[in-house]
Amino acid sequence: MFWWLYYADSRSAGYEELPLVMWLQGGPGGSGSGFGNFDEIGPLNRDLEPRKTSWVQAASVLFVDNPVGTGFSYTDSPDGYATNVSMVASDMLVLLKHFFTERPEFQNIPFYIFSESYGGKMAAAISLELTKAIAQGTVKCKFAGVALGDSWISPLDSVMTWGPYLYTTSLLDDYGLADVNSAAEAVKKAMEEQQFKKATELWSVTETVVEQNTNGVNFYNILTQQPDEKLHLHSLQIRRHIRPLHSPSLNELMNGPIRKKLGIIPQNVIWGGQAEDVFTNMAGDFMRPVVDIVDQLLTSGVNVTVYNGQLDLIVDTMGQEQWVKRLKWEGLPGFNKLRWTALDDPTSPGVTGAFYKTYKNFAFYWILKAGHMIPSDQGPMALEMLKMITQQQL
Template identity: 80%
Template sequence: MSPLTECFYLSFFLVIVVRQGLCSPRRAGSEAWDYVEVRPGAHMFWWLYYADSPSAQYKDLPLVMWLQGGPGGSGTGFGNFEEIGPLDRDLQPRKNSWVQAASVLFVDNPVGTGFSYTEKSDRFATNVSTVASDMLVLLQHFFTAKPEFQSIPFYIFSESYGGKMAAAIAMELTKAAAQGSVKCRFAGVALGDSWISPLDSVMTWGPYLYSTSLLDDYGLSDVTSAAEKVKQAVEKEDFLKATELWSMTETVVEQDTNGVNFYNILTQQPDEKLTSAEGENFIALQARRHVRPLNRQSLSELMNGPIRRKLAVVPENVTWGGQAEAVFSYMAGDFMKPVVDVVDQLLAAGVNVTVYNGQLDLIVDTMGQERWVNQLKWEGLPTFSKLRWTSLDDPASPGVTGAFVKTYKNFAFYWILRAGHMVPSDQGPMALQMLKMITQQD
């Protein structure tokens, strides 16, 4: 970042602080942030934006927690400045920010992600169970520190691997809220392009790419063969091996499609095709594929420069994104495990569950999402399956279909058109409308 650019950023934030009134080192008017030590030596960072609506007070609007993917992607960074926060990466107001319709809580989760950090290597989470228990500690602290949110409808929204974590967190939160150990009004969970059933995603890559003319017959055979090996490892419950074979399958896809972008099939990989470097293991390769794009250099400069100074609580030895790839590595053994059974438990418990998916996503393609949904044991599935979907106009282009939706009882599915893996980035107006519909706003 150039000195001139950095000076601009600092000047911008000085204006914001002056306008809002700096109430404390951890509060600037319509924002708040802090750390929570969720386990000894494991520190998780959160950042809250109070709803900023011209027609309603924040207490009359829901609270939404956003969970990023990876694992190792930062909600306070990528989700905030690249997707749904009040400002974009250039610190310009975002027209379709979710803060218009809800208070938004970004959490750098699991520990080691973004500004969150661990003091020792044995403090990283290795499975979604630990991720969920860590989050419950954070939420206990949050709702105690912010009692004004205890009676406000609270939703968890997620993206990618964040959805897998969100399902587990939602289940534990349901229990905790019922017991009173977390004082909140939990209203539902939304799973966006989520890694709920990894095998169903991998097994549909070939057919999806073939149907969109991105594979020929030879390519389809190659990808199908590689995916079958992943399936065999999952069936043997050798999940670390399955993660390695998943990595190999992605390499086959890249080679046979000439570098299709896993996050949007209409584009190619933004960088050079990621073949494994000599001596590099599959975990390092996958971290480069799926974690580094969420920690891109321009975003890192913003977060480690003016944002860090604005927050004024980040320890000197902590770098935003500095432990991101380690987060991914420690979760590798849990990566390919499905959590479809957790979604079933949520539905049976009466929790409102929404699945939404971008039409152009590959890594979590819609075909794979529909496949695991059709395997649910939820008693409402037979009726849900017989329903026709309803078209939704694109708010940015009236008269043009922007999505389809189907809802029955406490389950909903949104098919978002012309969007890839990051739905709010690709179709901001449609994503904002979906948020309002899910949170039952007119």
């Protein structure tokens, strides 16, 4: 498994005084060392120019390409691929044990897991295993919380709200709403029958129905049109959800200058070369929810944050609110009683950039004018949120 660490680079504090954040990308099969690093929160963008809103100014940042086969992570044997989130979690625990042993300077620094999309589903499972490992003394670290960004926690809630969300934003007419809802119902039926692979296939069918009825809405940000994809790939899922994370320029960057600079990547390993295998191996687990894991984390006192972009379709905020309302966590009634608080956009005082609510060990951030990739759409607001979650003085 490939990992990439940046020590915090802040004008006001040494890395010892700032948290460590591990970033997990979606897919499954999307690379954090590539996409999260160069397109979202790393110190350089994909043109290798400095990013003003890099998270490295507020935390040390650890990118891990997971599951195995993602990015520069690789396996030589077919049974090396993870097929479900518990395998993903146990693989990650091996890496974290190694990391905190090899970098003991991080053992007493608050450690947070931040994630996006499918990364959130993995982050929840990893957080639970990490909590157990710390209690048993097998991993030495100061786990401080997990943040689930536009996360695939309850896939069915996402799919079932696509129609209503698109309809209220004038992206579907009555006929389109009926078509999308009926495709979503088929996904629901497969889930009720515990046919998870079939549900993944029907999820993909539902996306096609959405695209046909919206003239190709962009699943990652409803306000930007999806460019026409002329490539004929055997799998629509790969085209929609792995390919955008591995665009030609990022591919060239990672397999060219970055690979050369790293100097440790085996000859036979291509960055992103196994991404499709990663997705295919996880297909039977893809639509399974992990809401119960979030409940366990909250009940055991782990700090959990959910944050979501207003313009995201694939994991729309409506769907996130639905599974949150079903949590069995005893603090939920208290959370529900609270009204949200507005946050100014850090770059435009007086302009609302987000709303948030926090109660005991749970927080929810509604990030405005952002799609699925919040840090790329609203970098200053995402950085502000990071500081708030890791309790740094603003």
